[in-house]
Amino acid sequence: MSWDRYTNKIKCPCGKGTIEQEIKDHDSSNRTEYGKPYINCPFCESKYKIVSIVCHDYKPWHGDTIAYYLVPKDFQESVEYINKYRVTNYCGREMSDFAFELIMKYSLKSLKDVMYELEKNSNAGNLNGTAKSMVNMRKKLYGKASIKDLSNDVQKAIDKYESFNGNYQQLREQEEQNRMLREEHNDKIQKKGILIDIW
Secondary structure: OOEEEEEEEEEOOOOOOEEEEEEEEEOOOOOEEEOOOEEEOHHHHHHEEEEEEEEEOOOHHHOEEEEEEEEEOOOOOOOOOOOOOOOOOOOOOOOOOHHHHHHHHOOHHHHHHHHHHHHHOOOHHHOOHHHHHHHHHHHHHHOOOOHHHHHHHHHHHHHHOOOOOOOHHHHHHHHHHHHHHHHHHHHHHHHHOEEOOOO
């Protein structure tokens, strides 16, 4: 089992050098790995740098592809994302209160809908949909999820939702703003850059 290596080359913009990309094929697993293209031309290397855009396929099973562009050296490569809220995660949570987890993960409407379902049931095993997901999440985090415990958590989440800095709605709005920033940045790359058609 070994890798076969070869290099694709195209002419650089000035025509005196090349842009190159190393490709590796695995002879037994049918895997191909593509290296990041690089500029093999002193003149173009002094004038350009290479940036990438991840292109998401509308068919998720096709996977993502990466498009590479030559852009001027002074092009601002990174995006300054908005990050107004402190977000926790399940591996290293900063808050131990499950109600706060619910506020960040669910909309106020979902919390109220679950509260209505909890009031109609006496057994957590009878819950469905979002309520069942909350039961599973609580069990994973704390080892138990009775109707009483979950009702207390959901009611607290509803009460604290509007005043909580970083609730689900706010996080989704921030996520959408950051998505738009990324799209604007990618548009600039496509307008100012030169697509590296090395395939």
